[in-house]
Amino acid sequence: MTYCTSEVALRVRPMNHEEFKMGAKVTARTVDSNLVVILDPTVDPDDILRANRSREKQYIFDYAFDQMATQDEVYEATMKRFVCDILSGFNVTVFAYGPTGAGKTYTMLGTPNSPGIMVLTLNDLFFKMKATENDVIYSVTMSYMEIYNEMIRDLLDPKRGILELREDVNGETVVAGLSEIEATSTVQVMDLLSKGNMCRTCEPTAANKTSSRSHAILKVVVRSRSRVMDVSQDIHIGCLFMVDLAGSERASVTKNRGKRMVEGAHINRSLLALGNVINALAAGHDKVSYVNFRDSKLTRILKDSLGGNAKTVMIAHISPASTSFEESRNTLKYAARSRNIKTKIHQNVLEVHYHVLQYNDIITQLKYKIATLQDKVKHCHCSRKPMVPHELKMLLSDHLEIQQSLSSINLHSLQNTIDAMKLSSVISEYDFSITSVGRTSLDADAKFHCLCDGKDISQARVELATLNKKGMEMEGCKRELKKQLAVLDAQLVKFKENMKSMPVQYQQHLQYVLTGHHLQHLKLNHELDTELLSMKQVMYNDVIAELQRHSSSAFQLAERQSLLLKENNISVPEELCDKLQDLKIKKKVLDQQMESNHQRFGSDEKTALMRHSGYTDLTETERDFSRARSNLSVCDVALKTESIGLPSILPQSTTSLGRTRWADPEIQVPVEITSSFPALSPVNLSNSKSLPLPRSVHSLPALIPGNQLHPSPHDDFSNKTVLLSVPRVLTKQKNNEKNDDTTFVDVESTSMSSLSTGKSQTLTKASKPSAQNYKRGIQNQHCAKLKGSKGVIPHDSTKQLKVKNAQKRTSLLPASHQRARLGQSKSVLVPHKVVADGKKLQHGTSPYRSLVSLKPKKSVTSQRK
Ligand SMILES: Nc1ncnc2c1ncn2[C@@H]1O[C@H](COP(=O)(O)OP(=O)(O)OP(=O)(O)O)[C@@H](O)[C@H]1O
Structure with a gap:
């Protein structure tokens, strides 16, 4: 009281x-x-x-x-x-x-x-x-x-x-x-x-x-x-x-x-x-x-x-x-x-005292109470750790489950993209080759030797459609899961806010549970990130390899062209030299830009890759990175050529789903290849066997008829200056059609697919060259044998070369061709057999001969009378 x-x-x-x-x-x-x-x-x-x-x-x-x-x-x-x-x-x-x-x-x-x-x-x-x-x-x-x-x-x-x-x-x-x-x-x-x-x-x-x-x-x-x-x-x-x-x-x-x-x-x-x-x-x-x-x-x-x-x-x-x-x-x-x-x-x-008769009821009720209390005790980890609310457990497990599903969909989605990209690449190559049939007079079978035949391509199209559909379905799933995740996130935030009003000991225990969940989440993210990164690297390597093949093609063409010009003592037009000078400056600027880009982002990329890919060997990582950087340089230079006006001179580059094509150039362009252009990576090329090679590479054998050629991915083009020129259409002058010992091949229609597949390349003569192409061509140019040359034609020496050999070259040309040769044409005609200093170059003397044995099934040659 x-x-x-x-x-x-x-x-x-x-x-x-x-x-x-x-x-x-x-x-x-x-x-x-x-x-x-x-x-x-x-x-x-x-x-x-x-x-x-x-x-x-x-x-x-x-x-x-x-x-x-x-x-x-x-x-x-x-x-x-x-x-x-x-x-x-x-x-x-x-x-x-x-x-x-x-x-x-x-x-x-x-x-x-x-x-x-x-x-x-x-x-x-x-x-x-x-x-x-x-x-x-x-x-x-x-x-x-x-x-x-x-x-x-x-x-x-x-x-x-x-x-x-x-x-x-x-x-x-x-x-x-x-x-x-x-x-x-x-x-x-x-x-x-x-x-x-x-x-x-x-x-x-x-x-x-x-x-x-x-x-x-x-x-x-x-x-x-x-x-x-x-x-x-x-x-x-x-x-x-x-x-x-x-x-x-x-x-x-x-x-x-x-x-x-x-x-x-x-x-x-x-x-x-x-x-x-x-x-x-x-x-x-x-x-x-x-x-x-x-x-x-x-x-x-x-x-x-x-x-x-x-x-x-x-x-x-x-x-x-x-x-x-x-x-x-x-x-x-x-x-x-x-x-x-x-x-x-x-x-x-x-x-109140109950009667003895009510004891049974009392005992039942007491038993029930004991069971309830025991159940409560079970849920408590120990006296120090209060029971975690059931809802929190459910919430966290749902959260983790949805995150797992989302990550797994991301992985599948990326794999889907890679597959679709590869299929698209094959299809677009096939389509391009088919289109070129209409533009040339060459036999379609001879021109296109694709990795796949038409049946395969239609199969590929069906597969691509299925992949695209799958991709859309996965996007829908992703959206739905993200919505669910947002709801759970909001619930978690609310729970954390409510936690503040709970007793400190209880809060500590809940924090412990939440930390466990975060750790699980981090572990999952790390595993998935590593997997994602490796998949992205595969994709990245494919793209890089593709670009590398293009740059390689360009270099090979340029080198070949430089050899031809040297052998023929052809001077480079003045207008072209000026343009070349411009290009050099622009390229330098590009190189500087690339370098600064690497300085800015290089280290981050490196750290990220180190962290995610689980690299243990630092030297190996460094090497991989320097290779990746070089590849990037090539990519960027190739892609940025468009922005500096290269397309008008250099083979035009167009990209589609990671592929780059070189279109048809019409004039000769000397290009200085410096050490910033890296050697081709054999790894990258070997990794991307399924991707078709660029058409420009396919055209190479046609440039030196009779000489079997295969561009090697291991060639190093550093420190060389080459004249890069790919003739749009190689035609033979009517007058010399029969006697000229030259094969005229439409570069555009020649496919390199046979190289990749191991099939032999068929070289055909452009049987009906157009009048325009006929006028634009310089016929019967004799290429001097490149003996002891390092393959370097310095830019400022092109003018001297022009003056020095003008007389000689003119005299070498037949009178009917001298008019056409007077620097008015921007195309270069490539003779089937080249003549150095007026002498015929024998088969097998080309520096490319040893590279590959490419036997044309059918070649149209004409001997110059
Ligand atoms: N605090 C107040 N705020 C606003 N209005 C009030 C307040 N107190 C009383 N009033 C108003 O004053 C009037 C008289 O209030 P109420 O009827 O409660 O008085 P009373 O003390 O109960 O009177 P009686 O003893 O005669 O019943 C009512 O209209 C009521 O709404």
């Missing part, structure tokens, strides 16, 4: 219209959350005798609420913390006290928009019961009555008439015949409450249009017991009284007459009795030996709440208006005095 002092709060309502109309002034106000000051408006300042009398009175309360205080604020400060006490078996009483129209009903009942303490308390009570209903069984009963003119009426069942007050065997006052309705939910309680309020006596008075003419008492009894039965069990009984008193009134103010006046007299009598009780209780048992509760029914009913076993909260109400000064002062006086009331409180616990 403990002693408890009743709590008193004071609420000052806002001034109403009537008070303003009457010209009332504010006399009462709160100074802080405890202090209320009231100013006596009746004291005359001119009254000398009372000049020193203080007009201001101060009252201290547990809580003081001003006009701005909301219902929630009042509830939270006064009643909220008592809700738990009710559930654990204490009696709690809250009553609103004050003169009529001061705001008691507003505080207790409130309005639909701002519910009062009765509603808020019941809401909270049911909410808390719901939270613990797994362990405790609750039963709630409710009764609602009014004391009107000293008569008790049941508000929940008004038909019961006037009810009597009696005392039970324990000496406690009870209302005989008062209905107690069992409530199971908040909604039901609210229904009962509003039903009761409808029955309450309310009449308008001059002081309050909605004046309650009775004291309303809501009694809620909560009985609780543990769900687990025992041989003996405790039942906690908490009792809540919520009382909305009728207001004290002065007849002069209310202007009540007749029935209303009688009501007022009853109200005042009961309130007077209440005031006396409060005075007596506040004075303490030392001074007052007897407290008279019997003077009114109100005090008899509230006997236990005021002076017995109950935690009591009084909320006093006043109007701030000067017109209500007297009432306000009295209320403040009573309320302040109530703070001194002390009550002895104890828990209402009823011990």
